[in-house]
Amino acid sequence: MFMMMYLFITCLMLTIIMMSMNIIISKKKMMDREKSSPFECGFDPISSPRTPFSLRFYLISIIFLIFDIEIVILFPLIPSMWFSNPMIWIFMFLIFSVLLIWGVYIEWNDGSLYWMK
Template identity: 60%
Template structure:
């Protein structure tokens, strides 16, 4: 019990010390228009320096992340097929695949997979 309390106190001390050091180091400077504006060879910028964010590319990126997570879940299912009950394994796999197909159908019907509109 003493070791646990000592470890917790050490962790609390280190984390609070780091938080205090970070707040002291990261003093915010005065932000004015000149410092916050983009610099283009001493002239005012011709156009906006901010590029508009494309929501379509964000949705495609999210779909790829979901696809990667699906692969991470499906691959171990193949390995556990030998050691588990075949009925339970097939029901679990079928339900998982049906949820994925329903999600794909939903994305397709809402037009999330179209590149140009």
């Protein structure tokens, strides 16, 4: 019990010391226009860096990440086929496939997959 408490206090103190040292020796104390402006090949920016971001692009990228993760989850199913009960494996694969196709169907009906509107 005391060992865990000692370890916790040591880690906490080390973290506080490192954060304090970072604040003390940080070189980013002075803010000037050149340091706070976006870098564009050494020139002043042509347009404002705070232009509105396309929400459609963000939505498509999130959908891509979700389905990409689902594909990564599908990869271990193939080797596990040899070591599990075939009926259980087929049942799990069908459930996962139906959920994946259902998600695509919902996104399609919602209109999220259309880039230009």
